[in-house]
Amino acid sequence: xxxxxxxxxxxxxxxxxxxxxxxxxxxxxxxxxxxxxxxxxxxxxxxxxxxxxxxxxxxxxxxxxxxxxxxxxxxxxxxxxxxxxxxxxxxxxxxxxxxxxxxxxxxxxxxxxxxxxxxxxxxxxxxxxxxxxxxxxxxxxxxxxxxxxxxxxxxxxxxxxxxxxxxxxxxxxx
Amino acid sequence: xxxxxxxxxxxxxxxxxxxxxxxxxxxxxxxxxxxxxxxxxxxxxxxxxxxxxxxxxxxxxxxxxxxxxxxxxxxxxxxxxxxxxxxxxxxxxxxxxxxxxxxxxxxxxxxxxxxxxxxxxxxxxxxxxxxxxxxxxxxxxxxxxxxxxxxxxxxxxxxxxxxxxxxxxxxxxxxxxxxxxxxxxxxxxxxxxxxxxxxxxxxxxxxxxxxxxxxxxxxxxxxxxxxxxxxxxxxxxxxxxxxxxxxxxxxxxxxxxxxxxxxxxxxxxxxxxxxxxxxxxxxxxxxxxxxxxxxxxxxxxxxxxxxxxxxxxxxxxxxxxxxxxxxxxxxxxxxxxxxxxxxxxxxxxxxxxxxxxxxxxxxxxxxxxxxxxxxxxxxxxxxxxxxxxxxxxxxxxxxxxxxxxxxxxxxxxxxxxxxxxxxxxxxxxxxxxxxxxxxxxxxxxxxxxxxxxxxxxxxxxxxxxxxxxxxxxxxxxxxxxxxxxxxxxxxxxxxxxxxxxxxxxxxxxxxxxxxxxxxxxxxxxxxxxxxx
Numbered sequence: 031x032x033x034x035x036x037x038x039x040x041x042x043x044x045x046x047x048x049x050x051x052x053x054x055x056x057x058x059x060x061x062x063x064x065x066x067x068x069x070x071x072x073x074x075x076x077x078x079x080x081x082x083x084x085x086x087x088x089x090x091x092x093x094x095x096x097x098x099x100x101x102x103x104x105x106x107x108x109x110x111x112x113x114x115x116x117x118x119x120x121x122x123x124x125x126x127x128x129x130x131x132x133x134x135x136x137x138x139x140x141x142x143x144x145x146x147x148x149x150x151x152x153x154x155x156x157x158x159x160x161x162x163x164x165x166x167x168x169x170x171x172x173x174x175x176x177x178x179x180x181x182x183x184x185x186x187x188x189x190x191x192x193x194x195x196x197x198x199x200x201x202x203x204x
Numbered sequence: 205x206x207x208x209x210x211x212x213x214x215x216x217x218x219x220x221x222x223x224x225x226x227x228x229x230x231x232x233x234x235x236x237x238x239x240x241x242x243x244x245x246x247x248x249x250x251x252x253x254x255x256x257x258x259x260x261x262x263x264x265x266x267x268x269x270x271x272x273x274x275x276x277x278x279x280x281x282x283x284x285x286x287x288x289x290x291x292x293x294x295x296x297x298x299x300x301x302x303x304x305x306x307x308x309x310x311x312x313x314x315x316x317x318x319x320x321x322x323x324x325x326x327x328x329x330x331x332x333x334x335x336x337x338x339x340x341x342x343x344x345x346x347x348x349x350x351x352x353x354x355x356x357x358x359x360x361x362x363x364x365x366x367x368x369x370x371x372x373x374x375x376x377x378x379x380x381x382x383x384x385x386x387x388x389x390x391x392x393x394x395x396x397x398x399x400x401x402x403x404x405x406x407x408x409x410x411x412x413x414x415x416x417x418x419x420x421x422x423x424x425x426x427x428x429x430x431x432x433x434x435x436x437x438x439x440x441x442x443x444x445x446x447x448x449x450x451x452x453x454x455x456x457x458x459x460x461x462x463x464x465x466x467x468x469x470x471x472x473x474x475x476x477x478x479x480x481x482x483x484x485x486x487x488x489x490x491x492x493x494x495x496x497x498x499x500x501x502x503x504x505x506x507x508x509x510x511x512x513x514x515x516x517x518x519x520x521x522x523x524x525x526x527x528x529x530x531x532x533x534x535x536x537x538x539x540x541x542x543x544x545x546x547x548x549x550x551x552x553x554x555x556x557x558x559x560x561x562x563x564x565x566x567x568x569x570x571x572x573x574x575x576x577x578x579x580x581x582x583x584x585x586x587x588x589x590x591x592x593x594x595x596x597x598x599x600x601x602x603x604x605x606x607x608x609x610x611x612x613x614x615x616x617x618x619x620x621x622x623x624x625x626x627x628x629x630x631x632x633x634x635x636x637x638x639x640x641x642x643x644x645x646x647x648x649x650x651x652x653x654x655x656x657x658x659x660x661x662x663x664x665x666x667x668x669x670x671x672x673x674x675x676x677x678x679x680x681x682x683x684x685x686x687x688x689x690x691x692x693x694x695x696x697x698x699x700x701x702x703x704x705x706x707x708x709x710x711x712x713x714x715x716x717x718x719x720x721x722x723x724x725x726x727x728x729x730x731x732x733x734x735x736x
Contacts (some may be wrong), residue, residue, distance in 0.1 A: 034317050034389050041385045045423045052427025052457060059453050068520045069450070139445050145520070196446030201558060 050106045070145035074159065077152035083117035084180040091178070094126050094192040102130035103164070104197045108171060116150075116180040123171040124157065124193060128164040135198040138172075143190045150179040151189065162200050224726055232327070235319030237304045238724060240326050241483035244301025244624075245615070247329060249691070251293030251610075252338070256684050258286035263680040265663050266673050280348035285340065287351025291469065292376045293333050295603065298611045299472040300325075300383045303411045306618060307387060309717035309724065310405045312396025312733045317389040325382035332375035339365035350661060352462065355443035355454040359435040370433045376420045384418035387411055391727075396716070398735035402496070405715050406489065409496050410475030413503045417464045417471075420507075425461040428454065452517050459510035467506045469603060470570075471499060473610025474541060477563045480617050480713070481545050484560035485552030486712040491544040498537035498544075504532045515586045524583045531581035535574065542571055557710070558632040562613030565640055566606060573601030576651065591661075594654025600647045612690065620705035623697040624723030631693050638686035645679030 032040075063069035091114065093107035108123040128134060138158040142148035153159075157172035164170065178189070224230060234240055261282045265273050274282070304322065310314055316322045341345040344363030347353060358366060376637050390405070391412045404412075431442040431454075441447020443454045474495075482489045489495065510520060511527035519527075545567055554560070576598040580586050589595060649672040654660075658669045665673065696702060705722040716735070720728050 032392070034393055037389050037392060038318070041388060041419055045385075045419050047423075048420050049423035050423040052461075053431075055451065055457050055460070056431075058641055059450070059456060068519070068523075074448075076377050106286055137446060139448070194445065198446070 040196055068145050070141040070143055072140050072142055072148050072151050076154055080117045080177045083115055085115050086114045087180050090188050092190040097195040099167050103128050110185045116178040116182050119177050121173055121175045123173050125171050125179055126171045128167055131166050133166055135197045136195050138193045138195050141192045147186045147189050150182040152177050152179055208336045217732055237308050237316045240322050241301045241304030241527040243326050244297045244304055247388050248294045248298035250487045251289055254336055255286050255289035258282045263677040267454035267666055267677040269665055269670050276663045281346040282349050283661050284350050295469050295607050302614050303387055307408055308388060310408050310715055311399050312716050317394050318386045321382050321386050325379045328375050328379040335368050335373040339368045351606050355451045358432050360594035361441055366436055370429045373429045376425055377426045380418050380422050384415035387415040396732040396735050400622050404476035406495055407475030410471040410499050413499050414468050417468050417503055421464040422463040428457045455514045459513045463510045466505040473607050476610045476614035477566050478611055479561045480563040481548050483710050483712045485549045485554050487548055487552040494540055495544055498540040501537045501549045502534060512581055515583050516590045528581055528583045532701050535578055538574055558636055559613045559617035561636045561708045562609050566609045569601055569605030573598055573606055591659055592654040593658045593660055596660050597647050597650035597654055605643055619697050620709045621722050621724055624701055625697055625702035625707055626705050627693050635689035642679050642682035642686055646683050648675055649676050
């Protein structure tokens with residue numbers, strides 16, 4: 031039999047561990063989603079250049095731009111759809127127009143659909159990698175350079191890249 | 205289980221220990237498991253009526269289509285606070301109260317292992333609920349995001365009372381964790397000689413397993429409310445996509461706590477029913493070992509099924525199938541329990557005193573709730589049922605006619621032992637039949653309106669649901685009024701009105717708690733009994 035004190039100590043340890051586990055679920059969730067690719071999240075950093083090109087097939091990629099109704103800007107894709115070979119480098123632009131009379135900082139959060147294909151969507155350069163500081167009334171075309179990994183399974187014929195533009199939390203809380 | 209009386213069990217010997225402190229300090233400073241058990245039970249009874257009043261506001265608003273009495277924001281506060289009060293204020297403390305009273309008596313211990321912790325874990329609760337209920341009177345109102353407080357409703361769109369809500373949930377969690385640790389240590393270390401693991405009464409087993417669930421998941425709840433707090437006030441982005449977070453993750457963390465929580469609220473009721481059925485069937489419990497194993501497997505499986513609360517968030521098919529099959533798997537140990545109870549009654553010499561009536565109603569109505577749970581577990585069907593009154597019907601069958609009926613059955617069963625007098629059987633039978641009829645008028649039609657598409661947590665509804673909603677509201681009022689009979693019966697017994705109860709109370713009762721005098725002396729088992 032263990033003494034009361036040591037039993038209590040062990041049980042408290044379980045509580046502390048489970049409190050920690052609650053927070054550990056945050057990175058675990060991201061890791062799990064990245065490994066299984068089920069959340070449509072793309073890598074937040076630049077990918078390497080493509081190594082080969084698969085001329086035998088084409089994939090169509092649609093572009094969407096969204097933001098909350100109360101955001102002080104318009105945000106649209108300048109190209110709505112491209113058809114490309116996997117491995118082919120492509121640049122498209124999204125345009126943001128700050129309608130307000132003051133400077134704002136915006137963050138774009140990407141999402142790829144279908145989610146399982148997200149890991150084959152490789153971005154070499156993207157305006158979503160960093161915050162965008164917009165001057166009052168400024169219009170800016172923001173580029174994203176990407177390619178589709180030739181490893182992409184055959185069953186994916188269409189993909190959609192969607193951006194949602196948020197006010198950066200740093201400025202929002204100010 | 206056969207027991208042998210030792211010196212501690214002679215009634216006369218207890219009289220010299222009856223030094224009860226007097227006045228309010230008896231209750232404020234109490235470290236006596238029976239006093240604290242009583243406090244817990246009275247507190248949860250008060251919370252049952254407060255939570256019930258909030259439900260009556262909901263039912264009054266839904267009596268007719270259109271907006272009558274309250275505005276939608278206040279309606280949302282009612283559903284939210286009703287849920288929080290009932291889950292954390294009524295059901296959980298009632299079980300802890302029963303554990304405080306009965307676990308030491310059942311295992312032959314003189315008190316709980318950590319009496320001062322026990323005092324503290326109770327007295328935190330009134331503070332927590334004062335804080336929670338005070339938010340109703342604050343500017344912006346009480347939390348209104350549902351008892352599940354999904355982000356971003358509880359972060360971006362919540363009122364300033366969120367901080368009070370988070371603090372009160374933290375306090376409830378601390379209270380539950382201390383209570384759970386106390387129960388585990390008591391059961392591990394304070395069993396009478398000869399009280400081996402497989403001789404433990406099933407109520408003790410179910411509570412032991414419940415206590416482990418509590419220390420495993422209450423800290424996760426504390427974590428998720430902390431994230432809500434920092435997201436709202438300190439600029440973190442756990443659940444905010446703009447900062448790289450994910451609102452769906454809230455649901456994953458919440459339900460990782462939330463599903464085991466469901467079993468925290470039902471396993472002790474299984475234990476109570478497993479004590480009552482053998483007594484009134486006058487047969488030992490059928491399949492004791494399988495009951496223990498089933499309880500443990502339900503507890504373990506409860507960690508693997510949280511996803512069935514969120515089938516519609518856009519999970520991959522593989523995950524939906526996993527959660528669907530894992531959920532259906534739980535029906536197996538639960539079915540084992542139901543069949544064991546039925547087998548216990550088979551060819552028993554049954555009598556139908558009120559504890560037995562509530563236990564029988566529990567078996568039938570809990571099984572109805574279990575079966576609607578199986579329907580909800582079917583992923584494609586759940587896309588229809590999600591967020592409708594069908595879900596409301598399901599969890600009220602398992603929580604009201606399940607957990608609450610189990611608690612009431614236990615209270616009637618042990619009340620003569622606590623107070624020393626029999627309750628009025630006629631009053632109690634009236635209470636039972638009024639409750640049984642009204643609770644079904646209240647909750648059964650919810651299945652139909654839910655299947656027909658009436659959404660939950662909305663203060664208005666389409667006209668075709670009007671008749672059934674009026675019926676449900678009447679059922680709700682009747683069910684609430686019926687519980688006044690319960691209060692009357694309990695108050696009567698507490699004042700010592702009624703026939704003197706014998707030590708054994710029930711002809712077919714077995715176990716250490718029936719070997720001590722009625723009412724149970726202030727101190728029991730100062731010398732441990734020997735269990736053979």
